[in-house]
Amino acid sequence: MKTIILFILFATPVLSQDLNYLKSQDTVYIVLKDMKEFAFKKLEFKKFNFESEGNGKLNQYNLIDSINRRISIIVPKDIKEPSSDRSINVKRKKFLKKNNARIITLDFIKQYYPDELFFNYLGLTTTKMHKVIYIIDEDSYNRRDRNLSLRKAFIEAWSYSEF
Amino acid sequence: MSATQKVFWNNTANATIVTQLKNYLNSKNYSSESKSFVKQFIDAYLVSGLNLNVIKSAASPCNIDMTAVSGNSPEEIKFNSVYSKLMASSLFKQMLASIFEDSSRYNIKFKIGNVTNPNNEGETQPLRLSSTNVYNEITLRTDFINDASEVRIATVIIHEIIHAFLNVTRVNPDLGLTIQALSTKDFAACINSCYDGLNGPMPQHNFMTDYMGPVISEILSEIKSSLFTAAQINRVEHPQLYNNYYLYAPTNTIPPTMSSIVVPWVWNDFIWYQSFQGLDSCASFNAIFESNSVAKYYYNKYLTVANIAFAF
Numbered sequence: 001m002k003t004i005i006l007f008i009l010f011a012t013p014v015l016s017q018d019l020n021y022l023k024s025q026d027t028v029y030i031v032l033k034d035m036k037e038f039a040f041k042k043l044e045f046k047k048f049n050f051e052s053e054g055n056g057k058l059n060q061y062n063l064i065d066s067i068n069r070r071i072s073i074i075v076p077k078d079i080k081e082p083s084s085d086r087s088i089n090v091k092r093k094k095f096l097k098k099n100n101a102r103i104i105t106l107d108f109i110k111q112y113y114p115d116e117l118f119f120n121y122l123g124l125t126t127t128k129m130h131k132v133i134y135i136i137d138e139d140s141y142n143r144r145d146r147n148l149s150l151r152k153a154f155i156e157a158w159s160y161s162e163f
Numbered sequence: 164m165s166a167t168q169k170v171f172w173n174n175t176a177n178a179t180i181v182t183q184l185k186n187y188l189n190s191k192n193y194s195s196e197s198k199s200f201v202k203q204f205i206d207a208y209l210v211s212g213l214n215l216n217v218i219k220s221a222a223s224p225c226n227i228d229m230t231a232v233s234g235n236s237p238e239e240i241k242f243n244s245v246y247s248k249l250m251a252s253s254l255f256k257q258m259l260a261s262i263f264e265d266s267s268r269y270n271i272k273f274k275i276g277n278v279t280n281p282n283n284e285g286e287t288q289p290l291r292l293s294s295t296n297v298y299n300e301i302t303l304r305t306d307f308i309n310d311a312s313e314v315r316i317a318t319v320i321i322h323e324i325i326h327a328f329l330n331v332t333r334v335n336p337d338l339g340l341t342i343q344a345l346s347t348k349d350f351a352a353c354i355n356s357c358y359d360g361l362n363g364p365m366p367q368h369n370f371m372t373d374y375m376g377p378v379i380s381e382i383l384s385e386i387k388s389s390l391f392t393a394a395q396i397n398r399v400e401h402p403q404l405y406n407n408y409y410l411y412a413p414t415n416t417i418p419p420t421m422s423s424i425v426v427p428w429v430w431n432d433f434i435w436y437q438s439f440q441g442l443d444s445c446a447s448f449n450a451i452f453e454s455n456s457v458a459k460y461y462y463n464k465y466l467t468v469a470n471i472a473f474a475f
Contacts, residue, residue: 040420055411055421060467068443074467079407081398082475119282126282128310128474156470158463159443161284 017104023121028131029103029150030073033138035059045110059135063114070158071114071124075135075151086152088134095148103136115160122155129155168205180208183217203268210296211270222250224259224324228272228298238275238308245316245390246273252385254378258321259328261378269331270298271324278304284311284441285323289330299327312473313390314383314437321379322441371439371447379438380431387430391473398472399428408472410464418455421464433469436462 022028035041035054043050051062061073079086096103109117123130134150141148164172171177184201191197200221208215213228220226229246232239249255260266278286285303301323308316383390402408402425412426413419439462442448452459 037423038414038420040416040418053420055423057409057423058411058421060421072467074471076407079405081405081407082471115282125306125310126284127307127315154471156467160282161441 017101017108019117019121021101022104023123025102026131027102027134028122029099029134029136030109030153031103031105031136031138031141032059032061032073032075034140047110047113050106050110063109063118065114067159069115069160071118072156072158073133073135074154074156076154077151083152088150089147090150092144092146092148105138115157118155118157119160124155124157126157126161164202164205167209168202171205171209180217187217187221207268207270211298212296213270213272213298215270219246219250222256224256225268225327226270228270231272231274236275238305241313242273242275242303242308242316245313246320248313248386248389249317249320249382251389252382254382254385255321258378258382259325262325262374263328265328269328271327272298272300274300274302275305275308276302278302284319287323287326287330289327297331299330301327312469314469314473315440317383317386317390318379318437318440321382325375371442371445372451376435376438380434383434383437384431387434395473399433399468402428408468410468413457413460419457419460428468432461433465436465437469440466 033052035052037054037056040053041051047065049062049064051064053060057077059075059077061075063071063073077087118124122133133153133155135153136148136150172181184204188197188201204215204217204220204226207213207226211226211228213226214230215226216229219229229243232242254261278284280286281304283304284307285301288300288302289297290300291297301320303316303319303323307319311319398405398408399410402410409425410428411421412424414422439448439451452462
Protein backbone atom coordinates (compact mmCIF):
# COMPACT_ATOMS: atom_id res chain seq x y z
CA MET A 1 0.00 0.00 0.00
CA LYS A 2 2.83 2.35 0.92
CA THR A 3 4.48 1.58 -2.37
CA ILE A 4 1.31 2.36 -4.27
CA ILE A 5 0.85 5.69 -2.51
CA LEU A 6 4.46 6.61 -3.08
CA PHE A 7 4.08 5.68 -6.73
CA ILE A 8 1.01 7.85 -7.09
CA LEU A 9 2.74 10.76 -5.35
CA PHE A 10 5.72 10.35 -7.63
CA ALA A 11 3.81 9.84 -10.85
CA THR A 12 0.93 12.28 -10.55
CA PRO A 13 2.80 15.56 -11.09
CA VAL A 14 4.26 14.22 -14.32
CA LEU A 15 0.97 12.90 -15.64
CA SER A 16 -1.07 15.92 -14.80
CA GLN A 17 1.13 18.75 -16.02
CA ASP A 18 -0.79 21.90 -16.75
CA LEU A 19 -0.85 22.39 -20.50
CA ASN A 20 -1.35 26.11 -20.24
CA TYR A 21 1.59 26.36 -17.87
CA LEU A 22 3.72 24.42 -20.36
CA LYS A 23 2.51 26.75 -23.11
CA SER A 24 3.72 29.76 -21.14
CA GLN A 25 7.23 28.37 -20.64
CA ASP A 26 10.28 28.98 -22.83
CA THR A 27 11.82 25.61 -21.96
CA VAL A 28 10.22 22.19 -21.55
CA TYR A 29 11.90 18.94 -20.55
CA ILE A 30 10.89 15.57 -22.01
CA VAL A 31 11.85 12.28 -20.37
CA LEU A 32 12.74 9.72 -23.03
CA LYS A 33 14.80 6.58 -23.06
CA ASP A 34 18.32 7.00 -24.40
CA MET A 35 18.75 4.71 -27.38
CA LYS A 36 21.75 2.49 -27.46
CA GLU A 37 23.72 1.81 -30.59
CA PHE A 38 21.67 0.43 -33.51
CA ALA A 39 18.52 0.26 -31.42
CA PHE A 40 15.09 0.58 -32.96
CA LYS A 41 11.85 0.34 -31.05
CA LYS A 42 8.24 0.87 -32.02
CA LEU A 43 5.36 1.40 -29.59
CA GLU A 44 1.72 1.65 -30.61
CA PHE A 45 -0.42 4.07 -28.63
CA LYS A 46 -4.05 4.93 -29.12
CA LYS A 47 -3.34 8.34 -30.66
CA PHE A 48 -0.04 7.74 -32.41
CA ASN A 49 2.79 5.31 -32.98
CA PHE A 50 6.08 6.05 -31.31
CA GLU A 51 9.35 5.02 -32.93
CA SER A 52 12.77 5.48 -31.44
CA GLU A 53 16.10 4.77 -33.06
CA GLY A 54 19.70 5.41 -32.19
CA ASN A 55 23.17 4.79 -33.55
CA GLY A 56 25.28 5.82 -30.59
CA LYS A 57 25.76 9.35 -31.92
CA LEU A 58 22.19 10.43 -32.44
CA ASN A 59 18.77 9.52 -31.11
CA GLN A 60 15.62 10.11 -33.09
CA TYR A 61 12.09 9.74 -31.78
CA ASN A 62 9.13 9.88 -34.16
CA LEU A 63 5.51 10.44 -33.21
CA ILE A 64 3.49 9.25 -36.19
CA ASP A 65 -0.27 9.75 -36.34
CA SER A 66 -2.85 7.67 -38.19
CA ILE A 67 -2.39 9.58 -41.45
CA ASN A 68 1.39 9.36 -41.37
CA ARG A 69 2.04 12.89 -40.20
CA ARG A 70 5.13 12.91 -38.09
CA ILE A 71 6.78 14.93 -35.39
CA SER A 72 10.44 14.06 -34.94
CA ILE A 73 12.57 14.71 -31.90
CA ILE A 74 16.24 14.60 -32.86
CA VAL A 75 18.88 14.43 -30.18
CA PRO A 76 22.51 14.56 -31.31
CA LYS A 77 25.10 13.67 -28.71
CA ASP A 78 28.25 15.64 -27.96
CA ILE A 79 28.11 18.06 -30.86
CA LYS A 80 30.29 21.16 -31.24
CA GLU A 81 27.72 23.23 -33.11
CA PRO A 82 25.16 24.87 -33.20
CA SER A 83 25.57 25.75 -29.55
CA SER A 84 27.72 24.77 -26.65
CA ASP A 85 24.80 24.34 -24.25
CA ARG A 86 23.31 21.39 -26.06
CA SER A 87 24.42 18.96 -23.39
CA ILE A 88 24.44 19.95 -19.73
CA ASN A 89 24.55 18.15 -16.39
CA VAL A 90 22.42 19.27 -13.47
CA LYS A 91 21.95 18.28 -9.84
CA ARG A 92 18.77 16.24 -9.74
CA LYS A 93 17.27 17.53 -6.51
CA LYS A 94 17.75 21.20 -7.26
CA PHE A 95 16.69 20.76 -10.87
CA LEU A 96 13.46 18.93 -10.07
CA LYS A 97 12.55 21.40 -7.36
CA LYS A 98 12.75 24.22 -9.85
CA ASN A 99 11.49 22.52 -12.99
CA ASN A 100 9.16 19.70 -12.01
CA ALA A 101 6.14 21.33 -13.62
CA ARG A 102 8.02 21.65 -16.89
CA ILE A 103 8.89 17.97 -17.20
CA ILE A 104 6.75 15.65 -19.30
CA THR A 105 7.02 11.95 -19.97
CA LEU A 106 5.91 9.66 -22.75
CA ASP A 107 2.98 8.64 -20.54
CA PHE A 108 1.91 12.27 -20.54
CA ILE A 109 2.54 12.79 -24.25
CA LYS A 110 0.56 9.72 -25.28
CA GLN A 111 -2.62 11.20 -23.85
CA TYR A 112 -2.68 13.69 -26.72
CA TYR A 113 -2.56 13.73 -30.48
CA PRO A 114 0.96 14.86 -31.38
CA ASP A 115 -0.15 17.97 -33.26
CA GLU A 116 -2.54 18.91 -30.48
CA LEU A 117 0.25 18.90 -27.92
CA PHE A 118 3.20 20.14 -29.95
CA PHE A 119 1.48 22.77 -32.09
CA ASN A 120 -0.91 24.16 -29.50
CA TYR A 121 1.18 23.98 -26.35
CA LEU A 122 4.84 23.32 -27.12
CA GLY A 123 5.42 26.03 -29.70
CA LEU A 124 5.97 23.95 -32.83
CA THR A 125 5.12 25.25 -36.30
CA THR A 126 5.73 23.51 -39.60
CA THR A 127 9.09 25.25 -39.85
CA LYS A 128 10.37 26.00 -36.39
CA MET A 129 10.24 24.99 -32.75
CA HIS A 130 9.71 28.09 -30.69
CA LYS A 131 10.53 26.54 -27.31
CA VAL A 132 13.76 25.02 -26.11
CA ILE A 133 13.32 21.30 -25.54
CA TYR A 134 15.75 19.26 -23.47
CA ILE A 135 15.63 15.48 -23.30
CA ILE A 136 16.24 13.76 -19.96
CA ASP A 137 17.35 10.14 -20.08
CA GLU A 138 14.49 8.03 -18.74
CA ASP A 139 16.74 5.42 -17.12
CA SER A 140 18.71 8.04 -15.25
CA TYR A 141 15.51 9.83 -14.26
CA ASN A 142 13.86 6.66 -12.98
CA ARG A 143 17.03 5.49 -11.19
CA ARG A 144 16.91 8.77 -9.32
CA ASP A 145 20.55 9.48 -10.22
CA ARG A 146 22.03 12.40 -8.30
CA ASN A 147 22.99 14.08 -11.56
CA LEU A 148 20.86 14.32 -14.65
CA SER A 149 22.16 14.79 -18.17
CA LEU A 150 20.08 17.08 -20.37
CA ARG A 151 20.40 17.12 -24.14
CA LYS A 152 18.89 19.84 -26.27
CA ALA A 153 16.66 18.49 -29.03
CA PHE A 154 15.67 19.58 -32.49
CA ILE A 155 11.98 19.16 -33.19
CA GLU A 156 10.52 19.07 -36.67
CA ALA A 157 7.08 18.50 -38.15
CA TRP A 158 6.52 16.46 -41.29
CA SER A 159 3.51 16.39 -43.62
CA TYR A 160 1.42 18.74 -41.54
CA SER A 161 1.54 21.43 -44.19
CA GLU A 162 0.20 21.40 -47.70
CA PHE A 163 1.01 23.86 -50.39
CA MET B 164 0.07 45.97 -81.67
CA SER B 165 -3.69 46.00 -81.48
CA ALA B 166 -5.54 49.31 -81.29
CA THR B 167 -6.07 48.82 -77.55
CA GLN B 168 -2.41 48.08 -76.99
CA LYS B 169 -1.41 51.19 -78.95
CA VAL B 170 -3.74 53.35 -76.84
CA PHE B 171 -2.10 51.94 -73.71
CA TRP B 172 1.38 52.51 -75.18
CA ASN B 173 0.70 56.15 -76.06
CA ASN B 174 -1.08 57.06 -72.84
CA THR B 175 1.25 59.28 -70.79
CA ALA B 176 -0.33 57.90 -67.62
CA ASN B 177 1.44 54.62 -68.46
CA ALA B 178 4.82 56.27 -69.15
CA THR B 179 6.69 54.46 -66.38
CA ILE B 180 5.54 51.02 -67.32
CA VAL B 181 6.00 51.69 -71.05
CA THR B 182 9.57 52.78 -70.35
CA GLN B 183 10.16 49.52 -68.50
CA LEU B 184 8.70 47.59 -71.44
CA LYS B 185 10.91 49.52 -73.89
CA ASN B 186 13.96 48.75 -71.77
CA TYR B 187 12.99 45.11 -71.74
CA LEU B 188 12.58 45.06 -75.54
CA ASN B 189 15.95 46.78 -75.93
CA SER B 190 17.63 44.26 -73.66
CA LYS B 191 16.22 41.47 -75.80
CA ASN B 192 17.04 43.17 -79.14
CA TYR B 193 13.36 43.30 -79.98
CA SER B 194 13.21 39.55 -80.44
CA SER B 195 9.89 38.05 -81.48
CA GLU B 196 9.69 36.38 -78.08
CA SER B 197 10.11 39.69 -76.27
CA LYS B 198 7.51 41.36 -78.49
CA SER B 199 5.05 38.56 -77.72
CA PHE B 200 5.74 39.00 -74.04
CA VAL B 201 5.09 42.76 -74.21
CA LYS B 202 1.82 42.33 -76.10
CA GLN B 203 0.45 39.74 -73.73
CA PHE B 204 1.70 41.79 -70.77
CA ILE B 205 -0.23 44.86 -71.91
CA ASP B 206 -3.38 42.78 -72.44
CA ALA B 207 -3.00 41.18 -69.01
CA TYR B 208 -2.28 44.56 -67.41
CA LEU B 209 -5.42 46.08 -68.90
CA VAL B 210 -7.75 43.19 -68.19
CA SER B 211 -6.53 41.95 -64.82
CA GLY B 212 -6.64 45.18 -62.89
CA LEU B 213 -3.41 44.05 -61.24
CA ASN B 214 -0.31 46.19 -60.90
CA LEU B 215 1.92 43.80 -62.81
CA ASN B 216 5.68 44.15 -62.53
CA VAL B 217 7.49 44.15 -65.89
CA ILE B 218 10.91 42.97 -64.74
CA LYS B 219 9.64 40.24 -62.43
CA SER B 220 7.04 39.05 -64.91
CA ALA B 221 9.59 38.88 -67.72
CA ALA B 222 11.79 36.59 -65.62
CA SER B 223 8.89 34.48 -64.33
CA PRO B 224 6.63 31.86 -65.86
CA CYS B 225 3.65 34.16 -65.25
CA ASN B 226 2.73 37.82 -64.89
CA ILE B 227 3.44 38.95 -61.36
CA ASP B 228 1.96 41.60 -59.10
CA MET B 229 4.34 42.21 -56.19
CA THR B 230 2.72 45.34 -54.77
CA ALA B 231 1.53 43.55 -51.63
CA VAL B 232 5.02 42.25 -50.82
CA SER B 233 7.18 45.26 -51.68
CA GLY B 234 7.49 46.77 -48.23
CA ASN B 235 10.42 46.77 -45.84
CA SER B 236 9.26 44.17 -43.33
CA PRO B 237 11.77 41.35 -42.72
CA GLU B 238 9.50 38.81 -44.37
CA GLU B 239 8.97 40.96 -47.47
CA ILE B 240 12.70 41.55 -47.80
CA LYS B 241 13.43 37.83 -47.41
CA PHE B 242 10.68 36.83 -49.84
CA ASN B 243 11.94 39.26 -52.48
CA SER B 244 15.49 38.07 -51.98
CA VAL B 245 14.49 34.44 -52.59
CA TYR B 246 12.26 35.39 -55.52
CA SER B 247 15.11 37.32 -57.13
CA LYS B 248 17.30 34.24 -56.82
CA LEU B 249 14.64 32.16 -58.55
CA MET B 250 14.52 34.75 -61.33
CA ALA B 251 18.21 34.15 -61.94
CA SER B 252 17.41 30.60 -63.02
CA SER B 253 16.95 30.35 -66.77
CA LEU B 254 14.62 27.41 -66.29
CA PHE B 255 12.35 29.17 -63.77
CA LYS B 256 10.83 31.30 -66.51
CA GLN B 257 10.27 28.23 -68.65
CA MET B 258 9.27 25.86 -65.91
CA LEU B 259 5.58 25.54 -66.71
CA ALA B 260 6.32 25.04 -70.39
CA SER B 261 8.93 22.43 -69.43
CA ILE B 262 6.68 20.59 -67.00
CA PHE B 263 3.33 20.84 -68.72
CA GLU B 264 4.26 21.56 -72.33
CA ASP B 265 1.97 24.57 -72.14
CA SER B 266 3.34 28.08 -72.60
CA SER B 267 0.22 29.96 -71.50
CA ARG B 268 0.94 32.88 -69.20
CA TYR B 269 -1.42 33.85 -66.45
CA ASN B 270 -1.52 36.33 -63.61
CA ILE B 271 -0.44 35.99 -60.00
CA LYS B 272 -0.53 38.33 -57.08
CA PHE B 273 1.76 37.48 -54.17
CA LYS B 274 0.85 38.19 -50.56
CA ILE B 275 2.35 37.40 -47.18
CA GLY B 276 0.02 36.86 -44.26
CA ASN B 277 -2.36 34.40 -42.69
CA VAL B 278 -3.53 31.33 -44.59
CA THR B 279 -6.79 29.44 -44.17
CA ASN B 280 -5.17 26.37 -42.63
CA PRO B 281 -2.62 27.79 -40.19
CA ASN B 282 -0.36 24.78 -40.76
CA ASN B 283 -0.08 25.39 -44.48
CA GLU B 284 3.02 27.21 -45.61
CA GLY B 285 1.23 28.77 -48.51
CA GLU B 286 -2.06 28.71 -50.33
CA THR B 287 -3.15 29.64 -53.80
CA GLN B 288 -6.62 31.01 -54.40
CA PRO B 289 -8.03 31.59 -57.86
CA LEU B 290 -9.98 34.85 -57.84
CA ARG B 291 -12.42 35.71 -60.57
CA LEU B 292 -12.69 39.35 -61.60
CA SER B 293 -15.07 38.57 -64.44
CA SER B 294 -16.31 35.53 -66.33
CA THR B 295 -13.12 35.44 -68.39
CA ASN B 296 -10.65 37.05 -66.04
CA VAL B 297 -9.16 34.88 -63.33
CA TYR B 298 -5.98 35.49 -61.44
CA ASN B 299 -4.36 33.60 -58.61
CA GLU B 300 -3.49 35.06 -55.29
CA ILE B 301 -0.60 33.22 -53.63
CA THR B 302 -0.31 33.83 -49.92
CA LEU B 303 2.72 32.65 -47.98
CA ARG B 304 2.51 32.37 -44.21
CA THR B 305 4.38 35.18 -42.47
CA ASP B 306 6.18 33.04 -39.90
CA PHE B 307 7.06 30.50 -42.57
CA ILE B 308 8.90 33.17 -44.55
CA ASN B 309 10.64 34.40 -41.42
CA ASP B 310 11.65 30.96 -40.13
CA ALA B 311 12.25 28.75 -43.15
CA SER B 312 15.49 28.27 -45.05
CA GLU B 313 15.76 29.95 -48.43
CA VAL B 314 15.76 26.64 -50.30
CA ARG B 315 12.51 25.67 -48.63
CA ILE B 316 10.90 29.02 -49.44
CA ALA B 317 12.04 28.70 -53.07
CA THR B 318 10.51 25.22 -53.24
CA VAL B 319 7.18 26.45 -51.86
CA ILE B 320 7.09 29.38 -54.32
CA ILE B 321 7.66 26.95 -57.21
CA HIS B 322 4.97 24.60 -55.93
CA GLU B 323 2.46 27.42 -55.51
CA ILE B 324 3.08 28.63 -59.04
CA ILE B 325 2.41 25.11 -60.31
CA HIS B 326 -0.72 25.10 -58.19
CA ALA B 327 -1.84 28.40 -59.70
CA PHE B 328 -1.29 27.02 -63.19
CA LEU B 329 -3.41 23.97 -62.42
CA ASN B 330 -6.12 26.10 -60.83
CA VAL B 331 -6.62 28.00 -64.03
CA THR B 332 -5.80 25.65 -66.83
CA ARG B 333 -6.51 22.16 -65.63
CA VAL B 334 -9.97 22.53 -64.18
CA ASN B 335 -12.05 22.41 -67.27
CA PRO B 336 -15.28 24.45 -67.17
CA ASP B 337 -16.55 22.40 -70.13
CA LEU B 338 -16.67 19.40 -67.83
CA GLY B 339 -18.89 21.26 -65.42
CA LEU B 340 -16.10 22.01 -62.97
CA THR B 341 -15.80 25.49 -61.59
CA ILE B 342 -12.49 27.19 -61.14
CA GLN B 343 -11.53 26.66 -57.56
CA ALA B 344 -8.57 26.20 -55.33
CA LEU B 345 -7.18 22.70 -55.44
CA SER B 346 -6.21 20.94 -52.29
CA THR B 347 -2.94 19.04 -52.39
CA LYS B 348 -4.81 15.78 -52.85
CA ASP B 349 -6.81 17.31 -55.70
CA PHE B 350 -3.55 18.63 -57.09
CA ALA B 351 -2.19 15.09 -57.28
CA ALA B 352 -5.43 13.76 -58.72
CA CYS B 353 -5.46 16.58 -61.25
CA ILE B 354 -1.91 15.85 -62.30
CA ASN B 355 -2.65 12.18 -62.59
CA SER B 356 -5.84 12.60 -64.59
CA CYS B 357 -4.45 15.26 -66.90
CA TYR B 358 -0.92 14.11 -67.43
CA ASP B 359 -0.84 10.36 -67.16
CA GLY B 360 -1.24 10.26 -70.90
CA LEU B 361 1.47 12.77 -71.65
CA ASN B 362 3.64 10.20 -73.37
CA GLY B 363 1.25 7.35 -73.62
CA PRO B 364 0.11 5.22 -70.72
CA MET B 365 2.31 5.71 -67.68
CA PRO B 366 2.18 4.62 -64.09
CA GLN B 367 0.63 7.31 -61.89
CA HIS B 368 3.83 8.47 -60.34
CA ASN B 369 5.81 8.97 -63.49
CA PHE B 370 4.59 12.50 -64.09
CA MET B 371 6.08 13.66 -60.82
CA THR B 372 9.33 11.73 -61.19
CA ASP B 373 9.81 12.22 -64.91
CA TYR B 374 8.61 15.79 -65.35
CA MET B 375 8.00 17.77 -62.21
CA GLY B 376 10.84 16.51 -60.01
CA PRO B 377 13.57 17.00 -62.63
CA VAL B 378 12.45 20.54 -63.51
CA ILE B 379 12.24 21.68 -59.89
CA SER B 380 15.57 20.00 -59.16
CA GLU B 381 17.22 21.74 -62.10
CA ILE B 382 15.91 25.16 -61.03
CA LEU B 383 17.22 24.64 -57.49
CA SER B 384 20.53 23.34 -58.85
CA GLU B 385 20.94 26.41 -61.06
CA ILE B 386 20.63 28.75 -58.08
CA LYS B 387 22.15 26.52 -55.41
CA SER B 388 25.16 28.74 -54.82
CA SER B 389 22.92 31.71 -54.04
CA LEU B 390 20.49 29.84 -51.76
CA PHE B 391 23.08 28.70 -49.24
CA THR B 392 25.69 30.57 -47.27
CA ALA B 393 29.28 29.36 -47.21
CA ALA B 394 28.76 28.33 -43.59
CA GLN B 395 25.69 26.25 -44.46
CA ILE B 396 27.52 24.50 -47.28
CA ASN B 397 30.47 23.83 -45.01
CA ARG B 398 28.25 22.25 -42.36
CA VAL B 399 26.93 19.53 -44.63
CA GLU B 400 30.11 19.02 -46.64
CA HIS B 401 32.39 18.89 -43.58
CA PRO B 402 30.18 17.68 -40.72
CA GLN B 403 33.18 16.36 -38.81
CA LEU B 404 34.20 19.96 -38.04
CA TYR B 405 31.04 20.35 -36.00
CA ASN B 406 30.52 16.75 -34.91
CA ASN B 407 27.00 17.29 -36.22
CA TYR B 408 25.03 17.42 -39.48
CA TYR B 409 26.12 13.89 -40.31
CA LEU B 410 24.19 11.90 -42.86
CA TYR B 411 24.16 8.28 -41.79
CA ALA B 412 23.82 5.31 -44.14
CA PRO B 413 20.78 3.10 -43.56
CA THR B 414 21.00 -0.30 -41.96
CA ASN B 415 20.16 -3.33 -44.05
CA THR B 416 16.90 -3.89 -42.19
CA ILE B 417 13.20 -3.30 -42.73
CA PRO B 418 12.56 -0.53 -41.97
CA PRO B 419 16.03 0.87 -42.61
CA THR B 420 17.32 2.76 -39.60
CA MET B 421 20.44 4.79 -38.90
CA SER B 422 23.73 2.99 -38.98
CA SER B 423 26.86 4.69 -37.63
CA ILE B 424 28.41 4.86 -41.08
CA VAL B 425 28.66 8.43 -42.29
CA VAL B 426 27.96 9.00 -45.97
CA PRO B 427 28.97 12.16 -47.83
CA TRP B 428 26.40 14.81 -48.60
CA VAL B 429 25.46 14.71 -52.28
CA TRP B 430 23.90 18.00 -53.37
CA ASN B 431 22.11 16.55 -56.36
CA ASP B 432 20.47 13.95 -54.13
CA PHE B 433 19.45 16.57 -51.57
CA ILE B 434 17.98 18.81 -54.24
CA TRP B 435 16.06 15.87 -55.70
CA TYR B 436 14.54 15.08 -52.30
CA GLN B 437 13.96 18.76 -51.59
CA SER B 438 11.95 19.14 -54.80
CA PHE B 439 9.30 16.84 -53.32
CA GLN B 440 8.98 18.53 -49.96
CA GLY B 441 5.38 19.50 -49.34
CA LEU B 442 3.96 16.72 -51.48
CA ASP B 443 4.08 14.15 -48.68
CA SER B 444 0.32 13.75 -48.56
CA CYS B 445 0.00 12.90 -52.26
CA ALA B 446 -0.57 9.27 -53.16
CA SER B 447 1.94 9.82 -55.96
CA PHE B 448 4.58 10.78 -53.42
CA ASN B 449 4.08 7.54 -51.55
CA ALA B 450 4.46 5.63 -54.78
CA ILE B 451 7.87 7.24 -55.31
CA PHE B 452 9.01 7.02 -51.71
CA GLU B 453 7.53 3.75 -50.56
CA SER B 454 7.12 3.08 -46.89
CA ASN B 455 10.17 1.35 -45.34
CA SER B 456 12.24 1.95 -48.48
CA VAL B 457 15.82 3.21 -48.62
CA ALA B 458 14.58 6.10 -50.81
CA LYS B 459 12.15 7.17 -48.09
CA TYR B 460 14.91 6.80 -45.49
CA TYR B 461 17.21 9.15 -47.42
CA TYR B 462 14.36 11.57 -48.19
CA ASN B 463 13.73 11.88 -44.44
CA LYS B 464 17.37 12.04 -43.40
CA TYR B 465 18.51 14.53 -46.04
CA LEU B 466 15.70 16.90 -45.18
CA THR B 467 16.26 16.47 -41.45
CA VAL B 468 19.94 17.35 -41.75
CA ALA B 469 18.97 20.26 -44.01
CA ASN B 470 16.43 21.55 -41.51
CA ILE B 471 19.12 21.66 -38.85
CA ALA B 472 22.11 22.78 -40.92
CA PHE B 473 20.29 25.43 -42.95
CA ALA B 474 18.24 26.87 -40.11
CA PHE B 475 20.77 29.63 -39.41
